[in-house]
Amino acid sequence: MAGGSGGALAVDAEVVIVGGGIAGLATALALRRVGVGGVLVLERHSELRATGAALTVYPNGWIALRALGVxxxxxxxxxGCGIFRVTDLENGETKVFRFAGRESSDEIKVRPADRKALLEALAEELPPGTIRFSSKLVSINTETAKSSPETAVLRLDDGTVIRAKVLIGCDGVHSVVARWLGLSEPVTSGRSAVRGLAVYPDGHGLKKEVWQFLSEGLRAAMVPINNTEVYWFLVNNTVAAEKEARTDPVKILREVTDNLGRHMPPDYLDVVRHSSHDSLSWVPLLYRSPWAILTGPTARGPVTVAGDAFHPMTPDLAQGGGSALEDAVVLARAMSRAATPAEGVAAYVSERRGRAALLVAGAYLSGWVQQGGTDVQGLRGCMVKLFRDWIFYKYIFRRLAGMMWYDCGHLLPPTSNEKGKNHSE
Structure with a gap:
């Protein structure tokens, strides 16, 4: 590290990760686990920020977390939660699904978790100074010295200049790194999601199950995280009221209880009314075209993207967090085995493109069908619902659920006597 001209700070780093969310922290930790030093995480906020309050982590996410050692x-x-109840509010019918395990480990289950707790679990494993807070990236360039590999040159809003041998964008849906690479912008799904965390100081008394409710143009769910907190969401076809209400917690709650969710069961509305105001969010659901993920410029030399910056998807398979954790493990493993950073990045992208595109497509299909289509009415709407009830849940949903058991593998190559065995803590 050295001072730059005009008083600007100049920093050299082996690896710079832009974004201190799940993807960024997991990638930093994965690289540390395979022996990569000099990793710097740039987080634009002043502290770890847990947008979304909570998330449901499926087996593939826990397998990745196990590889990370956390x-x-x-x-x-x-x-863990093993029972899913899906109620069609239009006819009152409830379908019950049991998420049976494939692995005889008590660890590998479907579990809701507090998003901030996950971030803290990852951050605690990183050396002090790894995360640089209040660091907003404003521009990216590259430079190549004679007989030296390409270097990424980053400029921050405070004037700091950082030179990195590897640059990984984990900076979310509106990624600066993805835009620099030339990836297409995410597109709207025509739907939005309200999320919140209900708090019951004396206990909520709900069973440890996942409840989902469907009605025309809506999909809502609630799942207890522990004895006092319940995570809930409501996905709706985007409405005009959203723009005005999304920054005002009181208006968000009023819109859910008095308008969008007025036909929801009393237990669900009670959960909504117990929400902590600082946990509420209402955002449009965006995704990147699967074709763009398969064919787009997801890497350039030693520069690539991971998590939502790579494959933003709708939350209908609850795979945003899990897929980001997978990315971290695969990327670090590829980097540890490659002769050069660029080769490692290329190997990572090659391995992840197909699965990422499949997850994005599966999530979009799952959400669109379960809500009865987006702004689809009349005969077409009836056909979508028949497809959902008679084909999707019986055949397609089970195949989509199978994708949630994906094993991203070890971080380090297994020794000869470990081959075929699962990694353990």
Missing amino acids: AHKLTSRYE
Whole structure:
């Protein structure tokens, strides 16, 4: 590290990760696990920021967390959920699904978790100074010295200039790094999601199950995280009221209870009314075209993207967090095995493109069908619902659920006597 001209700070780093969310922290930790030093995480906020309050982590996410060495820190705090109840509010019918395990490990289950707890579990494993807060990236360039590999040159809003041998964009849906690479912008799904965390100081008394409710143009769910907190969401076809209400917690709650969700069961509305105001959000659901993920410029030399910056998807398979954790493990493993950073990045992209595109397509299909189509009415709407009830849930949903058991593998190559065995803490 050295001072630059005009008083600007100049920093050299082996790897710079833009974004201190799940993807960024997991990638930093994965690289540390394979022995990569000099990793710097740039987070534009002043502290770890947990947008979304909570998330449901499926087996593929826990397998990745186990490879990262932090799964045990969270599974001891959050119980597993094995029963999913889906109620069609238009006819009152409830379907019950059991999420049976493929692995005889108590650790590998579906578990809701507090998003901030996950971020803290990852951050605690990183050396002090790894995360640089209040660091907003404003521009990216590259430079190539004679007989030296390409270097990424980053400029921050405070004038700092950082030179990095590897640049990984984990900066979310509106990624600066993805835009620099030339990836297409995410597009709207025509739907939005309200999310919140209900708090019951004396306990909520709900069973440890996932409840989902469907009605025309709506999909809502609630799941207890522990004895006092319940995570809930409501996905709706985008409405005009959203723009005005999304920054005002009181208006968000009023819109859900008095308008969008007025036909929801009393138990669900009670959960909504118990929401902590600082946990509420209402955002449009965006995704990147699967074709763009398969064919787009997701890497350039030693520069690539991970998590939502790579494959933003709708939350209908609850795979945003899990897929980001997978990315981290695969990327670090590829980097540890490659002769050069650019080769490692290329190997990572090659391995992840197909699965990422499949997850994005599966999530979009799942959400669109379960809500009865987006702004689809009349005969077409009836056909979508028949497809949902008679084909989707019986055949397609089970295949989509199978994708949630994906094993991203070890971070380090197994020794000869470990081949075929699952990694353990």
